[in-house]
Amino acid sequence: MTNVLRLNDVSYVRNQRPILDNVSWSVEDSERWVVLGPNGAGKTTLMKLAMAADYPTTGSVDVLDERLGKVDVFDLRTRIGFVSSASARRIPAHELVRDVVLTAAYSVEGRWNEQYDSIDVRQAERVLAEWDLADFADNTFGTLSDGEQKRAMIARAVMTDPEMLLLDEPSASLDLGARERLLQMLSGFARSPYSPAMIMVTHHVEEIPPGFTHVLMMRGGKVQAAGPIAETLTAENLEVTFGMQFELAEANGRYAATARP
Numbered sequence: 001m002t003n004v005l006r007l008n009d010v011s012y013v014r015n016q017r018p019i020l021d022n023v024s025w026s027v028e029d030s031e032r033w034v035v036l037g038p039n040g041a042g043k044t045t046l047m048k049l050a051m052a053a054d055y056p057t058t059g060s061v062d063v064l065d066e067r068l069g070k071v072d073v074f075d076l077r078t079r080i081g082f083v084s085s086a087s088a089r090r091i092p093a094h095e096l097v098r099d100v101v102l103t104a105a106y107s108v109e110g111r112w113n114e115q116y117d118s119i120d121v122r123q124a125e126r127v128l129a130e131w132d133l134a135d136f137a138d139n140t141f142g143t144l145s146d147g148e149q150k151r152a153m154i155a156r157a158v159m160t161d162p163e164m165l166l167l168d169e170p171s172a173s174l175d176l177g178a179r180e181r182l183l184q185m186l187s188g189f190a191r192s193p194y195s196p197a198m199i200m201v202t203h204h205v206e207e208i209p210p211g212f213t214h215v216l217m218m219r220g221g222k223v224q225a226a227g228p229i230a231e232t233l234t235a236e237n238l239e240v241t242f243g244m245q246f247e248l249a250e251a252n253g254r255y256a257a258t259a260r261p
């Protein structure tokens, strides 16, 4: 096992307010983590540190064995895949779906005059097929449905074989069918031993894809619970994380939470 992310006693303070408060957390390459918590818990801030896009106020962050503050983060970021709604907004609507994926090889959004190797072109074809987008390859990104756009963004993120894949609320705003389809694909990807370490932020236990192994539960910038999903995702931990009582059900690796009457 190789460590891909280690936070040691990390605080992130803005306007004298701790947005992350003494967070310690470690992720190994074979693990697939869900980060669960209410609005404002600090999940996105945590992702920013994991993708080397920001620095902690105190404590240390090691990403892919490199200490933030002592490494060229531009090189480091090329080893990390990241998907969020903000990253999708940077893609030009007129871009062909195949180019959305292919341009990841140069870390650019929007194809210009770059010359791509045939190995990159083949890799893009492979990844498009893997995320069920082969039929959309010659369509423009702006014409895709939300679910197809999410898959295209994930395909783009895995095009360069990252060592860690970060997904910030990938199923937010999707309809039921598109959400379920995406969860099935994420589940298959999570189960593959060839996939990178994965960290997925979500607000909902219903959106945890089977195959994810661990959960980090956050509230108010603090870790409330962390560990293997089967032991850690409990009604008690949901209560301390979301501040209300839940009935928690599990069936076939999927979870559902409803407020306790």
Ligand SMILES: Nc1ncnc2c1ncn2[C@@H]1O[C@H](COP(=O)(O)OP(=O)(O)OP(=O)(O)O)[C@@H](O)[C@H]1O
Pocket: 014, 015, 019, 037, 038, 039, 040, 041, 042, 043, 044, 045, 046, 203
């Ligand atoms: N740079 C910043 N300056 C000031 N406040 C910030 C900054 N970044 C985040 N915050 C605040 O910190 C809190 C946590 O933000 P963050 O986006 O990490 O939470 P989150 O768990 O991702 O929330 P959500 O689920 O709503 O996306 C929020 O109240 C946010 O307004």
